[in-house]
Amino acid sequence: MADPHLVVVDDAAWLARAGADVVADVVHADGPVTIVPATGDTPVGMYAELAERHARGDLDTRDVSVVQLDEYLGLETGDRRALFGWMERTVLGPLSIDDERVVRLPTDGDVDAACAAFDRDLEARGGIDLAILGLGTNGHLGFNEPPSNAQSPTRTVELTQDTVAANARYWGSEGDVPTRAVTLGLRTLLDARRIVLLVAGASKHAIVRRALEGPVREDVPASFVREARGSVTVLVDRAAWEGE
Numbered sequence: 001m002a003d004p005h006l007v008v009v010d011d012a013a014w015l016a017r018a019g020a021d022v023v024a025d026v027v028h029a030d031g032p033v034t035i036v037p038a039t040g041d042t043p044v045g046m047y048a049e050l051a052e053r054h055a056r057g058d059l060d061t062r063d064v065s066v067v068q069l070d071e072y073l074g075l076e077t078g079d080r081r082a083l084f085g086w087m088e089r090t091v092l093g094p095l096s097i098d099d100e101r102v103v104r105l106p107t108d109g110d111v112d113a114a115c116a117a118f119d120r121d122l123e124a125r126g127g128i129d130l131a132i133l134g135l136g137t138n139g140h141l142g143f144n145e146p147p148s149n150a151q152s153p154t155r156t157v158e159l160t161q162d163t164v165a166a167n168a169r170y171w172g173s174e175g176d177v178p179t180r181a182v183t184l185g186l187r188t189l190l191d192a193r194r195i196v197l198l199v200a201g202a203s204k205h206a207i208v209r210r211a212l213e214g215p216v217r218e219d220v221p222a223s224f225v226r227e228a229r230g231s232v233t234v235l236v237d238r239a240a241w242e243g244e
């Protein structure tokens, strides 16, 4: 375990390129790789950059598998709020990742039992090579809401009011945001061979400082990246780092 490698970049365009470089490094390693791609605003520029490289023929994704990071619960099939749909439009389609190389989180039936099986299966297939993560203003990674400990399994969660408020901008109003979700657990994420955490904007200033400089504890789940097993790169734009 090493300290996270912190890279402060000037703006969103740099963040997109620097993030894409990390992903390309992993994708171009020999053999199949398993990637977890976060949804959210922060990585959108990076996915667009990766899509451009792929379209130019500079990023071969045939050996890439994708594991879903998080999903809302209680949605009907085809609901516009499903994070899987977002991932299809923003990541899987543009990068030509076929359905058979995508592992979805369970959302039906006994979801907690299915989550336990999910963790066992993921471990059996070799875990995660790269987790691409964003940072919630409440310190969450995926939907590992505070408090979450480093051993949290993949599971169902109640979203905190902070997350509901932050996600209202995607779906109209707070009342449109589902309050239950399923998330890959911190245990699985922290076991990834590599993590890249993307942080942008002044609204993330306080939490990124707490995550990287404050105590490592459950009320800031992202602080556990400092105890991750693999190598961790934190890409932060200047607005988030300096708070301006």
Ligand code: PGA
Binding pocket: 039, 040, 041, 042, 043, 134, 135, 136, 137, 140, 141, 142, 166
């Ligand atoms: P954002 O979301 O990239 O849309 O800010 C990050 C998160 O909540 O994990």
